[in-house]
Amino acid sequence: MNANVTGQLARQDAIVPVSRHLSYIAQTAFERPTLVVDSQAVARQYAALAQGLGRARIHYAVKANPAPQILRRLTRMGANFDAASRAEIELCLAAGAKPAQITFGNTIKRPADIAFAHEIGITHFAADATAELEKLAQHAPGAHVCIRLLVEATGADWPLSRKFGCSAAMALSLMDEARDLGLEVSGLSFHVGSQTREPQMWADTLDQVAAVWKAAKDAGHGLSLLNIGGGFPASYGTEVMAPNQYAREVMELVNARFPDAAEIMAEPGRGLVAEAGAIAAEVLLVSRKDADDLHRWVYLDIGKFSGLAETMDEAIRYRITTDHGEAQTGPCILAGPSCDSADVLYEKQLYQLPLALKAGDRVVIHACGAYTSTYSTVGFNGFPPLDVVVI
Amino acid sequence: MNANVTGQLARQDAIVPVSRHLSYIAQTAFERPTLVVDSQAVARQYAALAQGLGRARIHYAVKANPAPQILRRLTRMGANFDAASRAEIELCLAAGAKPAQITFGNTIKRPADIAFAHEIGITHFAADATAELEKLAQHAPGAHVCIRLLVEATGADWPLSRKFGCSAAMALSLMDEARDLGLEVSGLSFHVGSQTREPQMWADTLDQVAAVWKAAKDAGHGLSLLNIGGGFPASYGTEVMAPNQYAREVMELVNARFPDAAEIMAEPGRGLVAEAGAIAAEVLLVSRKDADDLHRWVYLDIGKFSGLAETMDEAIRYRITTDHGEAQTGPCILAGPSCDSADVLYEKQLYQLPLALKAGDRVVIHACGAYTSTYSTVGFNGFPPLDVVVI
Structure with missing residues (x-):
């Protein structure tokens, strides 16, 4: 393929007006924090990577997101898989992959x-x-x-x-x-x-x-x-x-x-599924520790132990949007809902969020398709693991 | 009570010859990493704390370990509970606690x-x-x-x-x-x-x-x-x-x-249940990165994402024993089984383990009754959450 075609494909990707998973989130009420993954976006990303990789065979790193619908979709597209354990091998087989398509x-x-x-x-x-x-x-x-x-x-x-x-x-x-x-x-x-x-x-x-x-x-x-x-x-x-x-x-x-x-x-792994997913979450509390504090604390209903483990050492800085649009923002420390003082997402580098943000508001955490659902704990503090919806 | 009685109780605690959970582990083969908790040890610890606390009422911090058998045992002893969420409240109720015994x-x-x-x-x-x-x-x-x-x-x-x-x-x-x-x-x-x-x-x-x-x-x-x-x-x-x-x-x-x-x-929470439990785990691999390396890498079948989250920043340093007794030891980096480079338990401060240690050997990780089972991920890399047995 020539550079022109490459450029076109990149532009097509870029101009998808609103992604399907974000539309779905906008139209849906969730009982609890939920990861929504667009399987079509995964398929598009797979096709783009396969095109660029040419003769190299793709083995999807299952650990990034082992949702059955993602594995099935990739199997239908001819993908291969890399598994980390027997359980992951079994997930691939259940999705229709042949043993010859799986490496351990x-x-x-x-x-x-x-x-x-x-x-x-x-x-x-x-x-x-x-x-x-x-x-x-x-x-x-x-x-x-x-x-x-x-x-x-x-x-x-x-x-x-x-x-x-x-x-x-x-x-x-x-x-x-x-x-x-x-x-x-x-x-x-x-x-x-x-x-x-x-x-x-x-x-x-x-x-x-x-x-x-x-x-x-x-x-x-x-x-x-x-x-x-x-x-x-x-x-x-x-x-x-x-x-x-x-x-x-x-x-x-x-x-x-x-x-x-x-x-x-x-x-x-990440490069194939991360951008195809977003998490719908909710603000549980906005507070200050003292009336004179210059920044707020914003507590979400999702944290380090229920899906956002990659905020560890603030390594991955997720983009977060709210329904407040372009409203004026101010600095926040962002934290999860558990009674665990380590469950703080961003503190060293404060996060800018709308000043009007309040308990009950929806937040959308972007590019969460990889390393979120599987990093969830079984129920620390009684908070359930991250729910996953693949559309 | 006078100081003499206190001293006696402390000595009694100390001379329990081999604790029940360690005996149980020694006599049992496990399919996968398993936390064994001695409910009698929890009860003894509760009684000792209650005695020392005098007029103060104990509300067990359920998040430390919400195993139903532990909650039931504590309920029977008249304990109260502190819950972090609706799910934890429901666990307390299921264990027989009355709403009046529960704080949120x-x-x-x-x-x-x-x-x-x-x-x-x-x-x-x-x-x-x-x-x-x-x-x-x-x-x-x-x-x-x-x-x-x-x-x-x-x-x-x-x-x-x-x-x-x-x-x-x-x-x-x-x-x-x-x-x-x-x-x-x-x-x-x-x-x-x-x-x-x-x-x-x-x-x-x-x-x-x-x-x-x-x-x-x-x-x-x-x-x-x-x-x-x-x-x-x-x-x-x-x-x-x-x-x-x-x-x-x-x-x-x-x-x-x-x-x-x-x-x-x-x-x-921790002070009530941590010492009452230990994890039975297995060595999956002992290796060196180069023939000249001065220390070994020891990989266990349990790691940061399947129960040992409190090794984060090497905060909690668990005591680990093997069946090699007093055999000569050498320095190791200790890591978990997942395909995740962050899943390293102790690296900054090397861990001394027997030189004879090899794949397949049993290790016992002590004082794991608190903040292990609930910190487990739902199945990162296809490794199941920590199994829990309360005896």
Whole structure:
């Protein structure tokens, strides 16, 4: 495709007048905080990413939002899936996915889950440690294994810790061990960091991975699969590049470094579903701690423990709108409803909200399609988990 | 009671040979991470606190652990309850508590929850803002209201933010407003901070509250109820004072400052149930990121999102034991099983665990009776919420 077509697609995306989930929220009264996800928007985003990713296969990171309707919709579009546990594998199967479409990418797997996956015909697993390879050899003999590399920190908004992956030297020795254990070393995986806003931010990481890829090939491992993981950004208010253009630019960087990779897979999660959803919530209380306080406290009926866990350390700053339109605003500390002093959403950087805001008012929290419903607690303080409606 | 009796009780507590929940864990195979709570230990702790608290009434903070068996046991012992929501009120009622035994202490209440509570006969509510008083006047006319004070930071292990309470000046004006709205101003509440290890750490806070109490009386408010909240410590490995002695010393500080308070209530949560429970979990993987790494990574089948949320910022450091006894230990980073890089339990301060520890080994996480099961997510990454067994 040429740049002109790309541009058109991006503009079409941008001019959708009012999104379906926001219309639905505007027309609906909710008993409690509810995430509304537009499955058509997910489908559009999938199509745009697929277009940009070209030859790379999309494995949706189920953990971002495992709502059955989303999984079914993606299955019908031919998507593949990456699962973190047996329960997520079962959700994919229930949505109509075949085992061949599912990879088991968690590097920390329960032995019983490995055995289950192997038994039903899942063939691709990830590992970053000897003990994990031994589990795979025992419970999924002959399985294909991707070795996960630990890459240096990037400029992602939600950078990953060193929890996953191993050093380049360790990766090479794990490949030898995997071969000796009768496993099929298929390739390398890595994660550039969640919410990596510029394609160019992938370059350094890809260079690191390419060096290991070359060393592995030199050592006689016939690698065929490069798993570029996730990192595709969602817009939380600030502008991000159109998904097809972003993916295309990332793939240009990938193709330049891995011309010999027979298969490429990507695992978008947030980048696929975040913008397709919004949460309808309600103001429970607006107060000041003292008559002289310069800012207000605004308490919502949703908080850190009922869906907004990604406000941890104020990492993700959601855009919030009210029915007060362009009315004059003032600074607030925003907090959740629980009797827990840690349940404060934004305090270090105050949030601007209308001065007229009061208890009972509706608020809409935007771009909440990813990492909200599953992060909900089972009912801390007796507040129910986030309700989910997929339209 | 005299000091000698107190001392005896403390020693009796200490010499219980092996606690029931630990015996139960040792004799049981679990399919998944499971919290085992000894209801007899909860009962013993309740009796000890009640003995120390003397004339103060215990309202168990249900949010700490709302397991039905715990609520039933406490109901049978004559406990009262503090609820944070309608769902928690309903749990108390289901456990046999009468509405008169339940207070609704969340300062951020849904109007429908207030109406429900009022309708079934709950009469005591908390508030720290004008808008909340207005909700109470509308949905629970004539209700008794405690004004929650914001007190200055103390030395608690888990200090509270400024989320709850209001300034002294605001408290006094809220009392006037409450009276004008036809509500019954019953008294003051505050929270000294969770896990306040020394009784003496209450003194400053009590002085602050006493000054407001006096000012309110001088202004013509016939206060009768002082709610001293929670803050009663649990032992997470380091020694804490016996509960009856701790409570007695706190009450000495209270009685010296509030001789005219007709009623005193306390809301222990953590201090009542934490030590009565332990979690049985399993090691999923032990690895190093590089052959030269000086420490290991130990991944458990439970993490921040499935029960151990209080490891946030490494605030609560749980004691963890294994079946390796006194074997030689080495430093580890401890992490949970999810594909989430934030799911790391202890990293800044490395954890010492046996060098022989390996995948499949049992670990027991101690003093987990409070704030674990309810902080679990509904199933992040497909991992089920923490299972709870009360024996």
